[in-house]
Amino acid sequence: MPKGVTKRRPRTRAALLQAALECFAEQGFRAASIEQICESAGYTRGAFYSNFNSKEELFLALFDAHSEQLLDRMTTLIDSTELTLQGLVDALADIEPAERDWYLVTTEFTLHAIRDPQAAAALAQHDAQLRAALARGLTHCLTRAGRTLTVDADELARLLIAVREGGLAQSYVEPEQLPPGQLERRFLPGVLTAFTTEG
Amino acid sequence: MPKGVTKRRPRTRAALLQAALECFAEQGFRAASIEQICESAGYTRGAFYSNFNSKEELFLALFDAHSEQLLDRMTTLIDSTELTLQGLVDALADIEPAERDWYLVTTEFTLHAIRDPQAAAALAQHDAQLRAALARGLTHCLTRAGRTLTVDADELARLLIAVREGGLAQSYVEPEQLPPGQLERRFLPGVLTAFTTEG
DNA sequence: CGCATCCGATACGTCTATGCATCTGATACG
DNA sequence: CGTATCAGATGCATAGACGTATCGGATGCG
Known part of the structure; x- marks a missing residue:
């Protein structure tokens, strides 16, 4: 287990997953942009690339x-x-x-x-x-x-x-x-x- | 019935449709680019926009x-x-x-x-x-x-x-x-x- | 309370798809 | 056989998504 922050990461990850569900459902995987997902989750792409390597x-x-x-x-x-x-x-x-x-x-x-x-x-x-x-x-x-x-x-x-x-x-x-x-x-x-x- | 060419158009249209079938099947609608479809059909995007308004x-x-x-x-x-x-x-x-x-x-x-x-x-x-x-x-x-x-x-x-x-x-x-x-x-x-x- | 660490934000460069505007060549008709 | 017309090619300008490199701020620990 890493020393640092342990509460922020899981929360944003969950928020991104939830937002991804909605965006993918609404627009499809390819049509939904990473930026849209992040925006819908209340984050920026920086958060995304910190949690995932790709869409x-x-x-x-x-x-x-x-x-x-x-x-x-x-x-x-x-x-x-x-x-x-x-x-x-x-x-x-x-x-x-x-x-x-x-x-x-x-x-x-x-x-x-x-x-x-x-x-x-x-x-x-x-x-x-x-x-x-x-x-x-x-x-x-x-x-x-x-x-x-x-x-x-x-x-x-x-x-x-x-x-x-x-x-x-x-x-x-x-x-x-x-x-x-x-x-x-x-x-x-x-x-x-x-x-x-x-x- | 228009005066002009009557044989070319249907053929390229059919070729584009066939190529679209293959490209859409292989990559999906959003991932397949118009250019790929045209190339696969042996045409350029000019032909596409002459036959269709959009993907x-x-x-x-x-x-x-x-x-x-x-x-x-x-x-x-x-x-x-x-x-x-x-x-x-x-x-x-x-x-x-x-x-x-x-x-x-x-x-x-x-x-x-x-x-x-x-x-x-x-x-x-x-x-x-x-x-x-x-x-x-x-x-x-x-x-x-x-x-x-x-x-x-x-x-x-x-x-x-x-x-x-x-x-x-x-x-x-x-x-x-x-x-x-x-x-x-x-x-x-x-x-x-x-x-x-x-x- | 100060500090090290990590998370997320910001800014930039790149690349690819798109759509149009223009040009060339093929076709059908006189 | 010449010509008007239209299908399709070419080139360019634009937009949007991606990924990274760097920065600032929050968190948890000492």
């Missing part, structure tokens, strides 16, 4: 922070003793307003990952953790409901995530036509019974 | 061209007399290699649409047409197979599209782990029986 590094840090937080929420939800199937569906279908910004940022990060193997590796790792947690929750709830999967749990988790991401895209393009979470509520229960069998 | 206009034209072409393929497929349910699933699951570039570009356009109401309107219209075609094909095939839908056809079409888009994202991030089309092949048949009833 890409900031992007990755932002994604990492979000992934970790998301995984935490997911695992605590799944390890809660009273989790039902409906509860799991609800968790997937309840989309908070703040989710929109994250959708924009993570989707752009996905596009970046498709182009850049290094980012792809990072994304794949986070996705695998999330999928594993979801798969574990699924088997857990299903067995408790007296049903067993007829397909691979991990692959079913992939399907659920695909529905969620694909559904969010449609919802955010035309919120009036498709409220966020509607696809999940309408179809997931049926899907879960379709790919399980009693006992 | 955004080019982007929109590219998206429009692709949408129209996609809708054409879809409708001819659906109106083919011998289309079976399996044929429809296959059509959704068979992902050509060229699809990757289009995925990158259209997904970026979707992000753009989420931010810009005008683009959202254009995207929503194209999506609605595609969904309508798909819904028509679904009901058509299902009734011929002696089954009737228990859910709204348009909403089911939304689900299929969500699965496809969400699945493509995962496939392109880790092609080794999830071959394109695998989710569709594994799950769509079961989904289609789950949300239909005999007779």
